[in-house]
Amino acid sequence: DTGVSQNPRHKITKRGQNVTFRCDPISEHNRLYWYRQTLGQGPEFLTYFQNEAQLEKSRLLSDRFSAERPKGSFSTLEIQRTEQGDSAMYLCASSPRDRHYEQYFGPGTRLTVT
Amino acid sequence: AQRVTQPEKLLSVFKGAPVELKCNYSYSGSPELFWYVQYSRQRLQLLLRHISRESIKGFTADLNKGETSFHLKKPFAQEEDSAMYYCALSGLGAQKLVFGQGTRLTINP
Numbered sequence: 001d002t003g004v005s006q007n008p009r010h011k012i013t014k015r016g017q018n019v020t021f022r023c024d025p026i027s028e029h030n031r032l033y034w035y036r037q038t039l040g041q042g043p044e045f046l047t048y049f050q051n052e053a054q055l056e057k058s059r060l061l062s063d064r065f066s067a068e069r070p071k072g073s074f075s076t077l078e079i080q081r082t083e084q085g086d087s088a089m090y091l092c093a094s095s096p097r098d099r100h101y102e103q104y105f106g107p108g109t110r111l112t113v114t
Numbered sequence: 115a116q117r118v119t120q121p122e123k124l125l126s127v128f129k130g131a132p133v134e135l136k137c138n139y140s141y142s143g144s145p146e147l148f149w150y151v152q153y154s155r156q157r158l159q160l161l162l163r164h165i166s167r168e169s170i171k172g173f174t175a176d177l178n179k180g181e182t183s184f185h186l187k188k189p190f191a192q193e194e195d196s197a198m199y200y201c202a203l204s205g206l207g208a209q210k211l212v213f214g215q216g217t218r219l220t221i222n223p
Binding site: 035040050058101106 | 123146148159202204209
């Protein structure tokens with residue numbers, strides 16, 4: 001499968017713990033996006049990278065959230081001191097350089113904070 | 115502010131009947147509008163884009179700037195059209211997508 005992959009697919013953690021998610025985009029795509037989706041809502045934009053540069057961050061991305069894409073390939077999203085309100089599906093997407101609007105989504109990582 | 119509104123959370127129609135999923139948007143400039151679809155147990159994927167003016171799987175959508183709408187239509191629904199549909203916008207030259215809440219479409223046999 002050459003699509004976008006995300007690991008882990010599910011994560012259950014206790015409030016206050018740190019969690020890290022990984023996203024592997026489609027190899028020739030230079031843009032990578034993170035979205036968050038809660039029950040009954042559409043995906044909400046968190047941040048995006050062009051190659052290794054983080055070009056935009058949403059106000060939703062509090063200081064507890066950090067994302068990296070160190071070599072312009074895979075990306076990680078870390079949430080520190082998790083809160084119950086962080087429970088959501090975290091989606092990663094990538095897009096090719098000439099068609100940024102055509103975002104290819106991964107299966108998502110479902111986070112449950114207890 | 116950028117906003118996408120899909121007024122119907124659920125829509126149920128019979129096979130062979132016409133389908134219209136509503137989408138209204140709010141954006142101060144010239145947006146690009148999209149429909150994304152998520153079939154059961156599959157990933158979210160692009161269905162169509164207003165600029166391309168294509169018909170994909172029998173679906174079309176016309177951008178109406180006066181009414182700030184981008185409704186998705188299909189003349190004859192098929193059972194395989196059952197899915198979650200999201201309307202989304204992107205500012206011209208911008209990268210992020212702003213999604214609506216989604217409409218779950220169910221096609222009854």
